[in-house]
Amino acid sequence: MNDKNYDVVVVGGGHAGVEAALASARIGKKTALINLYDDKIATMPCNPSVGGPAKGIVVREIDALGGEMGKAADATALQTKLLNSSRGPGVWALRVQSDKLEYSKYMENKVKSTENLDLIVGACEDLIVDKDTMTVKGIVLQDGSKIMAKAVVLTTGTYLKSQVLLGHDSHESGPNGEITTSGISKALKDLGLELYRFKTGTPPRVYQDSVDLSKATKEPGTDAKLAFSSSTKEFTPVEDQELCYLIHSTPETKKIVEENLQKSAMYSGKKVGTGPRYCPSFEDKIVRFNSKEEHQIFIEPESLSLNTWYVQGFSTSMPIDVQDKMLRSLPGFENVKVHKWAYAIEYDCIDPQQLKRSLELKNVHGLFTAGQINGTSGYEEAAGQGLMAGINAARLVDGLEPLILKRDEAYIGVMIDDLVNKGVWEPYRLLTSRAEHRLLLRNDNAEERLKEFGHDVNLVKEDEWNEYLDNQAKVAKATQDLKDIRFSPKSELAIELVNNGEAVINQGLSAYEILKQPKVDINKFKAYVPSLNDLSDTLLQSVLINCRFEGYVKNEKKQAERFNKLEQKLIPNDINYDLVENLATEARQKLEKVRPSSIGQASRITGVNPADIQMLLFYLKNNYADDAKNNRN
Incomplete structure (x- = not known):
């Protein structure tokens, strides 16, 4: 094989790697996906399903940003189920039982038919890094050939120096007896990175x-x-x-x-x-x-x-x-x-506190990691990280600022923020309880939160964007129509709702006001509000939730705005934490390791307490101008 040149090289064709490679190629970067096999792409070596609590919302977010997992899951679903439907909307989640063979075949076809994307079968043995500038330049395959790149994304899953454990027996192997790789582990250690050893399992x-x-x-x-x-x-x-x-x-x-x-x-x-x-x-x-x-x-x-x-x-x-x-x-x-x-x-993974929030390594320019190599578990967590790494690798090639999702914007943002600030001590799984703004991060409103980001980075194409704008207009009209139409206590619908114990209507109320009562079925208004018939089940669900939880959502948005003010208090690149007086020793060590870009990020680091934040704020006020450097990512 002759040496080749690409904008972005993605190593590993699992769920993270596929999203990273598709994103980079669709943005317009010449991309190579390195995989151990020609046909084992986005396989499901464990659970043959996609979605679930928090995870299902991540899949919706991936779709809103222009990723592929949601489309693949829908196209190959054996069963579709909405979990936690009897509880609040903040924990509703979609889950599909997948046809695992068809899912992998779907993704293989997408990879092989995508413009700007080459699938290269081989094992990555080493990284090419300019040690003077600590910039990645490409990779080396086991056959000795080099693939040069302006950015590299490692998505090695459980294949990194992996060993299968069965009783007292252990042997070197990837999942299902497949190939494993060890060269990348050595390369990362040689670059000074800290590696962990994690384990996962699968049933019979x-x-x-x-x-x-x-x-x-x-x-x-x-x-x-x-x-x-x-x-x-x-x-x-x-x-x-x-x-x-x-x-x-x-x-x-x-x-x-x-x-x-x-x-x-x-x-x-x-x-x-x-x-x-x-x-x-x-x-x-x-x-x-x-x-x-x-x-x-x-x-x-x-x-x-x-x-x-x-x-x-x-x-x-x-x-x-x-x-x-x-x-x-x-x-x-x-x-x-x-x-x-x-x-x-069991397999190698890195300490994710060595990453920027863009998923680029702090000490190696242009080298990104995503998925289980970052200490996470789950197909959905991997795909979400892969999508963001692919987007940001492509943006780095173009000299653009990375896309960073905040904690009140996406579960993907919550996950990456947790990894970078708190690190991992066991395989990380995304849970609804990890999100402090989960009423804002719902299954039904992923597009409202993220579609514009996907459009801005050129992953959401114009026809899909226009369809989204059309749907938003339909939602706005239906919501306004619900507010405009009123029902007296003697109206046919009011009498029906009262007699069925679904609502209390003692005076004239708008449909919107009646819907705030928890037992009322929105479908009963379709005969009176024709615009409701133009909405899909997901959009209809969104209208209902926005109506019923309007006050709670407003309060949560205000709380998120207060938190975001701390994100605007930036910490300069060149700060020396040894000069900040009265910091606890643990806080000083954690701040030096993570190198947070803002006070908000610093406040979320495990081991950094409110007293430490106060000392840091005092130091910044006395030693840096208000227009502190803001070129952090």
Whole structure:
């Protein structure tokens, strides 16, 4: 292979890598995607699903910014479900059960058909870095060929010096027996980066015809026209969607685990990487929640082309003979036949506090990282980071300022801010509880929050942008019509709502005022407000939420504005924290490591307390002019 030159090189074709490469190429940069295989692109080595609490909103955000995950998930969904619909809108989340083979094929076709994007099959062995300027210049493949670039994005997933753990056995391997790489780990260490060792796991896959689910609880999808992508216009009726199932482990399952605990890789006494707190192995559940006699297990299809179930919630690193006993102790699994046994995998990742909020490394110009290499878990977290890294790598090539999403603008912004400011000590999973403004970061309003950003960076094209503007106009008209039309207590609709116990109407009220009452169905106004019929289910949901939570949303926006004022108090590039008097030692060390760009960012660093912020503000007031340097990112 001859040496080649690109604007942006992306290393790794997982969920982060695909979004990064597509974003860079679509913005107009000559881009190369380096992948170990020609056809294994955006695969699902673990859970065959997309979305869920917080994660589903991230997918909506990816779509609003011009990414691909939402479109792929919609196009290959076996089942679509709205989670937490009985609770507040701040935690509503869409989740689809994906056809994992079709999902990967969809993404492969997108990569291979995208202009400006070349797929290069090979393994990255080293980085080319100008040590004088600490600027990345390209990569070296295992065959010795060089690929030069103005920016490099590392999205290596769990393939970075990875080892598979099964009982007491461990061997070098990527997921599902695939290739692993070790050269990048050495290159990063040589550049002075701090690496961690993390671990994740996956459950067994079993043949569908070997399992009796007659006693399992059926878990159907949601009967609504909901999708991740605004471009999705066709919806599969719930009766035509695939079923998932729910069973529970038994006391016998617990007994088997307890009797064989020392055979598990993580409880064998051998040092292994840190595993995810919020997606623990089954043996970890038994240890941590020992008083529980049973645990939920979801049985989910993997693909229409496969006769297999994914045993969700049964991840383990037990040896095969113990796994076999554990499986046969589950209801309906007495005669189970296993397609793939469970295993754990550990891999290298970096301390993300070494990153700027653009996801560029602080000490290597032009080198970006995204996904599990940053210490996160989950396809959605990876894709969100990959999209932002791809956007910012392309903007760096063009000499433009990076796109930085704030915590009140996107869950993606919350995630990246957490990684950079707080670091990780275990695989990071995005949760709704991590967002202080989650009523602003809803499933229904992702486009309203982020579509303009996607348009500004040239990822949202004009036809899609115009459709969005048209939809916003429809929402505005429907909202105004709801405010204009009034109903007296003697009107037919008012009498119906009162008699059904849905509303209290003692005086003339507008439709908008009536809708604020929580039991009222917005669909009942369609006969009186024709403009409601022009809205999709997602837009109709947005109108209802904006009406019902109007006061709460206004208060949350005011709170976000107060927080954002701290973001405007910038910290100069050249500040010497050793000169700031009365800083706690931990705060001084953390501030020096993170090098925050603003007081707001500094206040979110773990170990930096309000007293430290006061000392920092006092120092800045006395030593720097009000127009402090603002060229930070």
